[in-house]
Amino acid sequence: MTEFHHVSVLLRESVEALNIRPDGIYLDGTLGGAGHSSEIAKRLTTGRLIGVDRDPAALAAARERLAPWMDRVTLVHSNFAALDQILDELGIPAVDGMLFDLGVSSPQLDEASRGFSYMADAPLDMRMDPGDSLSAFEIVNTWSQEDLRHILYAYGEERYAPQIAAAIVRRRAERPIETTLELVDVIRSGMPPKALREKQHPAKRSFQAIRIAVNDELSAVDRMMQRAPDRLNPGGRLAVITFHSLEDRIVKNAMAQAAKGCTCPPEFPVCVCGKKPTLRLVSRKPIQSEDAELADNPRARSAKLRVAEKLDRNPQYDGL
Numbered sequence: 001m002t003e004f005h006h007v008s009v010l011l012r013e014s015v016e017a018l019n020i021r022p023d024g025i026y027l028d029g030t031l032g033g034a035g036h037s038s039e040i041a042k043r044l045t046t047g048r049l050i051g052v053d054r055d056p057a058a059l060a061a062a063r064e065r066l067a068p069w070m071d072r073v074t075l076v077h078s079n080f081a082a083l084d085q086i087l088d089e090l091g092i093p094a095v096d097g098m099l100f101d102l103g104v105s106s107p108q109l110d111e112a113s114r115g116f117s118y119m120a121d122a123p124l125d126m127r128m129d130p131g132d133s134l135s136a137f138e139i140v141n142t143w144s145q146e147d148l149r150h151i152l153y154a155y156g157e158e159r160y161a162p163q164i165a166a167a168i169v170r171r172r173a174e175r176p177i178e179t180t181l182e183l184v185d186v187i188r189s190g191m192p193p194k195a196l197r198e199k200q201h202p203a204k205r206s207f208q209a210i211r212i213a214v215n216d217e218l219s220a221v222d223r224m225m226q227r228a229p230d231r232l233n234p235g236g237r238l239a240v241i242t243f244h245s246l247e248d249r250i251v252k253n254a255m256a257q258a259a260k261g262c263t264c265p266p267e268f269p270v271c272v273c274g275k276k277p278t279l280r281l282v283s284r285k286p287i288q289s290e291d292a293e294l295a296d297n298p299r300a301r302s303a304k305l306r307v308a309e310k311l312d313r314n315p316q317y318d319g320l
Contacts, residue, residue: 008035024096029080034062156209225254
């Protein structure tokens with residue numbers, strides 16, 4: 001197995017955003033190579049870090065990297081969307097901070113056998129958790145043309161989604177599409193010549209779309225954002241790093257709604273829903289990587305960090 005080494009994006013900014021207390025309880029919902037987690041753990045004394053990942057390879061690598069601080073670390077193999085269940089099983093009502101670094105980690109992209117990359121040949125897989133049943137092979141070879149068109153357009157924002165979906169269905173009628181580079185050839189065959197001359201790899205958007213569908217990524221982000229505020233202690237911070245517009249929109253809208261509270265239509269003269277704000281936006285605009293980080297890690301270019309703080313359940317916040 002390839003060494004699981006992941007360069008953590010916005011490392012300083014995200015750890016600072018959590019306002020870590022040495023005795024606090026923190027959750028890293030996307031453990032990865034434990035870059036963020038190691039910076040959190042070393043700041044704790046009597047506190048606790050809960051590290052969650054759905055990829056067993058990430059958990060194994062994190063256990064090694066976090067070895068000096070394992071007396072204050074709990075590792076959990078799970079999907080961060082199961083936030084409530086994870087904390088309930090650990091007997092923790094609420095935490096003092098949560099960090100979610102969304103998207104695919106560098107080792108998942110770089111290890112060809114995982115099937116995430118359109119640059120190396122491998123079986124069509126793309127599962128973040130190898131124990132999950134749905135793989136890219138099943139989606140590409142069994143989903144209807146309309147379902148393929150939908151995910152390519154909705155998750156990949158691929159303007160040639162109808163043509164690519166049709167090309168996939170034509171090719172698989174002859175024989176199954178089994179590998180990543182086979183799929184790349186099929187995608188190319190469904191695109192016009194001008195699209196193949198673009199700077200971006202022609203398969204990038206389609207691979208993103210299929211990966212999101214395989215791992216149910218957007219639904220997981222939505223479920224996490226709905227549950228996270230309720231599992232934060234007052235003053236606790238929620239920090240989320242996104243890498244594309246679809247997940248960033250979910251995070252931005254969920255934070256904005258939690259900061260607004262009231263869901264009544266604008267034309268209502270007074271609030272009748274009774275919902276109060278639960279979060280305060282720490283910054284209106286997302287935090288992005290500085291030039292020095294971009295020079296070292298080009299993958300950080302699309303990263304956006306959004307941060308919100310749990311409000312105290314105190315009358316002084318009413319009407320915010």
